Amino acid sequence: MKKIILLTISILMVTVAFARTGNPIPSYRVPVSDKAYFAETNPISLTNDLNKEKRDMNVSNDGSAGNGNAPASAGDIIVRIFSLKGNVVLGPFVLCPGQTLNVPIDGSGWGVSAVANSPTYMSVWTSDDQQ
16 A cells, blocks of 8 residues: 555656646747747637637747847747647747747647747747737
């Protein structure tokens, strides 16, 4: 019995240690210095037939310069867009400061992972988040 309890506690601790913490989509001007993770908390629809509806995932490298005139290596981010089901990964895409990426996605749940080579700011939103 003690072994089962110890095993259960060990599995729980490993699960907590490797759980991803991230930012919700939409998120605006999030500081990124190394890696960042974004995920939709409420996708358009997971229960009805709107999953085929097209929309855009928008990722912006707001950067410190913000105007696209920074050197090519300063504040670049490498972005991957993936379905939360885990069956589709789009990218990698390289965004320089001041650039915005628009990628068509469907109505299911999606996420964005990013790796920055130097500190920058980024924003992530979908076309249905815009007002």
